[in-house]
Amino acid sequence: MNAHQETMKHEPELAQHATFVHYIAPAGLVLAVGAAGTAVLAGLGHRWGWWYFMTGFSLLRIGAVIGLAAAVVSLLGGLLARHEHYRNAYLVASVGIVIGLITAGIPGAWMQAAKRMPAIHDISTDMVNPPEFHAIMPLRANAENPAEYGGPSVAMKQTAAYPDIHPLVLAMPPASAFDRSLATARDMGWQIVSSDLRDGTIEAIATTFWFGFKDDVIVRVSALPGGSRVDIRSVSRVGGSDIGTNAKRIRSFMHKMESAGNSAGGNAGGYSVGY
Numbered sequence: 001m002n003a004h005q006e007t008m009k010h011e012p013e014l015a016q017h018a019t020f021v022h023y024i025a026p027a028g029l030v031l032a033v034g035a036a037g038t039a040v041l042a043g044l045g046h047r048w049g050w051w052y053f054m055t056g057f058s059l060l061r062i063g064a065v066i067g068l069a070a071a072v073v074s075l076l077g078g079l080l081a082r083h084e085h086y087r088n089a090y091l092v093a094s095v096g097i098v099i100g101l102i103t104a105g106i107p108g109a110w111m112q113a114a115k116r117m118p119a120i121h122d123i124s125t126d127m128v129n130p131p132e133f134h135a136i137m138p139l140r141a142n143a144e145n146p147a148e149y150g151g152p153s154v155a156m157k158q159t160a161a162y163p164d165i166h167p168l169v170l171a172m173p174p175a176s177a178f179d180r181s182l183a184t185a186r187d188m189g190w191q192i193v194s195s196d197l198r199d200g201t202i203e204a205i206a207t208t209f210w211f212g213f214k215d216d217v218i219v220r221v222s223a224l225p226g227g228s229r230v231d232i233r234s235v236s237r238v239g240g241s242d243i244g245t246n247a248k249r250i251r252s253f254m255h256k257m258e259s260a261g262n263s264a265g266g267n268a269g270g271y272s273v274g275y
Contacts, residue, residue: 025093028074032099035070038063039103047212053238056211060107067103070096113243118157121145121236123246125167127155131220131233135194136203140216143237147216162247168230168254174200177228178221184256188249190217206234206249213238215246219253230257 042059045051074096077089122145124130130149133140140147158165170177175197182195182202190204200221205214213236220231232253234246
């Protein structure tokens with residue numbers, strides 16, 4: 001058998017091998033896209049009322065597992081494609097790896113954060129006399145978590161986890177501080193339920209972007225000698241732990257309040273104090 005005949009004999013095997021290598025990277029990308037779609041739908045399905053949030057979390061975990069598998073398949077496809085000099089397949093594999101790892105990484109990061117954060121869902125700048133909800137209570141009829149503050153045990157956990165959460169003292173009259181608080185709440189995209197200048201309270205609903213969780217927020221402005229004190233409380237309606245969401249919301253609100261004062265100049269700035 002001459003060399004030409006030997007080559008012709010192995011051509012079907014070579015073609016089959018080439019086809020196999022060509023399809024590994026696209027298969028990994030398809031898995032990665034499917035995993036990302038599952039993860040996205042996990043949150044949007046709850047936001048649209050298709051299923052309970054725990055079902056969404058289960059789908060998120062499934063998406064993470066698929067994403068990890070997709071990254072492995074894409075990596076294998078990329079290694080083979082690089083060895084066989086299939087540049088397009090190599091690029092496809094790279095995209096599959098990135099999408100797969102991101103899809104697996106997000107819930108993984110959440111799980112790590114949940115281990116570090118305390119199992120609380122009610123954060124307040126005033127843990128001795130926390131602001132109380134009134135106007136928003138009818139909207140909490142189906143809430144799993146109570147609106148009543150959890151007391152010293154919750155306060156201890158908050159102090160340990162979020163020692164930077166404090167009231168904000170502003171060198172401005174209460175009416176001006178109230179106006180700034182209301183403007184800041186609107187700027188953060190909250191749904192304003194009630195704003196009462198007489199008792200200095202603003203009640204609002206904050207909706208998370210992905211899962212559409214409804215968290216209730218109340219801002220209270222009170223008078224101090226020569227200025228005002230701003231307190232804020234943020235409470236999740238469902239879930240034993242908020243994974244730090246309410247604390248982040250309060251920090252963002254306070255930062256915006258202080259930034260507004262700094263941009264205004266003069267003596268309208270604020271400073272945080274501990275109580």
